Amino acid sequence: MRRWRSALLVVVAALAASVLAACATIPREGPVTRGGPVSAQDNPFGQVDYHPLGPGDGETQAQILNGFIQAAVSPETGYQIAREFLSSSFRSQWNPDASVTVDRAALRREPQRVNSTELNLQITPSAFIDQSGNYRAADSQAPVPLRYTFVKEHGQWRISDAPSGIVIDSDQFQNVFSPHPLYFYSPDYRFLVPDLRWFPSSRTTIATRIAKALLAGPSPWLQDAVVTAFPKGTQLASGSVVVTGGAAQVALNAVAAGADEPTVNRMDEQLTESLGTSASSVTLSIGGVNQNVSGATDAVQDPPVVSSPLVLKGGKFGFLSGKSVVSLGGVADQLVALHPTAATVSANGAAAAALAGGAAYAVSAALENPVMIDTRHGLIAPAIDSRGIVWSATRDARADFAVSAGDGATASLKAAWPDARQLLSFAISRDGTRLAALIGTSDGQSHLMVAGIVRDSTGHPTRIGEPVDLGGLGLSSGISLAWSDELSVAVLGVSPQGGTAIVTQQLGGTLSDPTAGPADGTVIAAGNPSSELWVLTSGGALESPAGNGWQTTATDVEVLATQQGRS
Known part of the structure; x- marks a missing residue:
């Protein structure tokens, strides 16, 4: 817990510093003036980026394992901090995006010794998230064993083999991950249909994750019940979505080039509604050409009913x-x-x-x-x-x-x-x-x-x-x-x-x-x-x-x- 408390203090100190810095600029005299607009992206408390610590000198295998699990809650720069706990040969092999296992008490579990270079961690999952962000509640409370192998590099223990994906404590999950509905259409385009996914709440990666998941299409169970405006093979041209001042710059490859106006409007609407929690507007380009979007379609989102029985x-x-x-x-x-x-x-x-x-x-x-x-x-x-x-x-x-x-x-x-x-x-x-x-x-x-x-x-x-x-x-x-x-x-x-x-x-x-x-x-x-x-x-x-x-x-x-x- 020492490592996690230290990491959390870094976050709290950073937030406090930003607030104090802002307070230092508040004038104490003079006329009242109108301030500029404030967006959700300007709120320092809207999203919290975790900054866990890397491995310390002389840490035991159990400490390295505990630090790795804690560090894996931060996806910043491709889970860079978490990878510091891995051996040089395994660092690029580990796939953190493969899955998420939400454990009922990950931070309070003691690993069991298998042999001199292996530890076994028994977890009790409450939920799982797959690589597409689909959430599934665990149907059993039976323990799941996870085995970790260690090797010494330059006199320090490092993890040389581990299961793909990350393990996160259920108490941390709601703070680290957030739900985001991706929007598709009913086959007649009358309705926008949500497909809920869960992604790490990182301000630098969330928009990209949402856009990539949207372009990949609906969840398997919705596959034939909904449609998308994006032609098959449509991908992000630059590999990422840049959000500046609340505006998301979405550049698509040329697969969708030549799409008619209704299709472009629908693509823009799907992006705008899906990115709504991370961006206030979308600027769309296809094959390097900026698109003139004439406005939203007539599709209805969340159809209302009369508020009387x-x-x-x-x-x-x-x-x-x-x-x-x-x-x-x-x-x-x-x-x-x-x-x-x-x-x-x-x-x-x-x-x-x-x-x-x-x-x-x-x-x-x-x-x-x-x-x-x-x-x-x-x-x-x-x-x-x-x-x-x-x-x-x-x-x-x-x-x-x-x-x-x-x-x-x-x-x-x-x-x-x-x-x-x-x-x-x-x-x-x-x-x-x-x-x-x-x-x-x-x-x-x-x-x-x-x-x-x-x-x-x-x-x-x-x-x-x-x-x-x-x-x-x-x-x-x-x-x-x-x-x-x-x-x-x-x-x-x-x-x-x-x-x-x-x-x-x-x-x-x-x-x-x-x-x-x-x-x-x-x-x-x-x-x-x-x-x-x-x-x-x-x-x-x-x-x-x-x-x-x-x-x-x-x-x-x-x-x-x-x-x-x-x-």
């Missing part, structure tokens, strides 16, 4: 306003006549999916009557996507999804949920590109899983991509889920301590701590902002968060419906 109450279907219900119009009358137990409504209110009398229905304002699309046993609440297509499924996780555009024709889609026993609840992202499912697994746990939705040129879904298991939710059993924003899913379930609990899982990120939910909660829905949640109880009470508890917003509510985002 959508309910069936007192013979009316619509948005709750105070104690009354304002009719939705469109499909409202048809839904009321169905007496549904669950419903999801399209963004414009002209179409809906409903569960009523043990059957799933597609409801459309363009048709006089609802169309029955699924009568299988064990149906759960259906969904409707951004294209107005209705999805229906049963609790049997092995069964196909039934999808219908409401014209009477129904197609079947298979979802290969891993280790699945039950499908408890599912929902489609507001941009229509991703399917989230609450799965009861064979070990009795509830997991959140996601998959990309692959569509044909007309927008009809043709395939559900390979699912990704985001891990256990810490609930005895799941009950209901809802998309709360473009990257987060809120889950209502049964707490291991009894009663209900709510957790929020960030796709490609972390799971929130559970908060107590209302007693007997059965359905969850979300509004704007994403923290705005509603829960319907089995007794018909609509509950919303109030301080540390829940407050009854309405009673005698028959259905709490889900809204799709507005484009």
